[in-house]
Amino acid sequence: MTAKTPPRTYRVKSFGCQMNVYDGERMAELLATRGITPAPEGEDADLVVLNTCHIREKAAEKVYSDIGRLVKAGKAAGREPMIAVAGCVAQAEGEEIMARAPAVSMVVGPQAYHRLPEMLDKAVKGERATDTDMPPIAKFDALPERRKIGPTAFLTVQEGCDKFCTYCVVPYTRGAEISRPYSDLVAEAHKLVEAGAREITLLGQNVSAWSGEDTKGHKVGLAGLIRDLARIDGLKRIRYTTSHPADMDDALIAAHGEIDKLMPYLHLPVQSGNDRVLKAMNRSHTAESYLRLLERFRAARPDLALSGDFIVGFPGETEAEFADTLALVDAVGYAQAYSFKYSPRPGTPAATMDGQVPKDVMDDRLQRLQALLNRDQHAFNEGSVGKTCQVLIERKGKHANQWLGKSPWLQSVWFDGDYTIGDLVEVELLEAGPNSLAGRIIEPVIA
Numbered sequence: 001m002t003a004k005t006p007p008r009t010y011r012v013k014s015f016g017c018q019m020n021v022y023d024g025e026r027m028a029e030l031l032a033t034r035g036i037t038p039a040p041e042g043e044d045a046d047l048v049v050l051n052t053c054h055i056r057e058k059a060a061e062k063v064y065s066d067i068g069r070l071v072k073a074g075k076a077a078g079r080e081p082m083i084a085v086a087g088c089v090a091q092a093e094g095e096e097i098m099a100r101a102p103a104v105s106m107v108v109g110p111q112a113y114h115r116l117p118e119m120l121d122k123a124v125k126g127e128r129a130t131d132t133d134m135p136p137i138a139k140f141d142a143l144p145e146r147r148k149i150g151p152t153a154f155l156t157v158q159e160g161c162d163k164f165c166t167y168c169v170v171p172y173t174r175g176a177e178i179s180r181p182y183s184d185l186v187a188e189a190h191k192l193v194e195a196g197a198r199e200i201t202l203l204g205q206n207v208s209a210w211s212g213e214d215t216k217g218h219k220v221g222l223a224g225l226i227r228d229l230a231r232i233d234g235l236k237r238i239r240y241t242t243s244h245p246a247d248m249d250d251a252l253i254a255a256h257g258e259i260d261k262l263m264p265y266l267h268l269p270v271q272s273g274n275d276r277v278l279k280a281m282n283r284s285h286t287a288e289s290y291l292r293l294l295e296r297f298r299a300a301r302p303d304l305a306l307s308g309d310f311i312v313g314f315p316g317e318t319e320a321e322f323a324d325t326l327a328l329v330d331a332v333g334y335a336q337a338y339s340f341k342y343s344p345r346p347g348t349p350a351a352t353m354d355g356q357v358p359k360d361v362m363d364d365r366l367q368r369l370q371a372l373l374n375r376d377q378h379a380f381n382e383g384s385v386g387k388t389c390q391v392l393i394e395r396k397g398k399h400a401n402q403w404l405g406k407s408p409w410l411q412s413v414w415f416d417g418d419y420t421i422g423d424l425v426e427v428e429l430l431e432a433g434p435n436s437l438a439g440r441i442i443e444p445v446i447a
């Protein structure tokens with residue numbers, strides 16, 4: 001490769017989960033320390049970071065077509081964009097990417113992106129660089145300070161997963177479970193609030209497995225961390241995601257009833273409602289133990305909104321087993337949920353299991369499951385009509401004077417008025433749609 005002009009503008013395109021969004025922001029902060037600025041809307045960037053996801057579908061193929069598109073657009077404009085591939089596809093398929101896509105200058109895994117600036121120096125000299133090392137924690141220590149952000153922020157507290165669900169690629173791409181130290185998290189949360197955050201979502205592939213030691217040397221779990229973060233003035237709301245049923249302890253359940261700033265929302269993936277399938281997935285819960293767990297959460301916080309993840313068409317799943325998933329959905333009444341067709345991930349045990357389910361069967365099951373989930377989401381929204389609640393304003397609406405924010409139950413709420421992003425307002429919920437609610441301001445701005 002020949003030497004390149006140092007990039008002046010960048011664009012980070014993050015796909016997949018919220019942790020990729022967090023990583024994308026941190027990569028942007030790193031590039032900013034080099035004086036590289038975000039490419040203006042609608043303009044091509046000198047450096048494009050494709051922050052990829054490997055969890056489902058033909059993720060790798062998508063990366064190659066994105067690269068192809070960037071190269072083509074560059075040629076048409078008489079320029080050659082610098083391309084970095086980051087995220088979980090980079091981790092899983094870094095070498096192949098380098099071999100197949102000569103236009104890529106940098107391949108950097110999710111645990112190594114703090115080294116992006118040095119890789120950039122090499123790329124400018126014309127050297128291609130791959131870094132898919134997995135040094136735990138090092139990344140966080142090497143990242144620059146948080147910069148000005150919007151009212152909602154992500155904070156990665158835990159990374160990696162030791163659960164090895166048989167369909168999932170995460171334990172291979174994100175590595176073993178690690179918890180970031182307590183004091184680092186408290187410091188970063190303070191920084192985020194100083195930078196404008198009023199709501200923080202604590203992130204981890206297995207966030208409820210977070211553990212650490214507080215300043216007095218006492219062992220604390222996620223509930224203890226949330227309790228301490230709730231003391232930060234100016235921080236109004238705390239959320240966390242994603243949890244595994246196996247790591248939900250009494251303290252976390254109790255926290256939902258005791259900490260006002262902890263929002264009444266729980267994302268707790270179940271994946272299937274059938275015990276044979278759950279076992280084959282290497283999930284450690286049964287449908288019954290999952291329902292029991294939810295009962296305990298609801299006892300602590302009766303208005304808790306529940307969310308989950310589902311996979312249809314796991315290898316060997318029969319129609320009767322799928323019907324158990326529908327029955328579980330009926331029993332829970334989710335406020336919101338994510339559902340996916342099973343996608344074989346190279347290197348995972350399920351990918352080579354017998355009984356791979358045909359695509360048309362998966363399509364049909366997904367459609368039926370989503371019909372139920374949509375029905376329940378709409379019903380949950382309908383059930384909120386008439387309530388008043390606080391809404392944190394996240395952005396302007398499509399019409400003049402219209403604003404959009406989130407309810408404590410993570411519903412999108414629209415209303416009119418003259419406000420500022422980041423305002424917390426008291427709203428009466430007036431009308432429910434499938435994906436959002438219309439509201440009316442009761443109390444303009446809550447300090």
Ligand code: 5AD
Pocket residue numbers: 055056167168169269271309310311340341342343344345
């Ligand atoms: N196929 C389909 N869905 C998957 N998920 C994880 N791996 C796969 C896969 N191979 C889903 C699970 C998980 C969510 C993040 O993605 O439901 O909870």
Ligand code: SF4
Pocket residue numbers: 161162163164165168169170171205206244
């Ligand atoms: Fe994947 Fe299971 Fe770990 Fe979640 S708990 S990241 S689904 S292996």
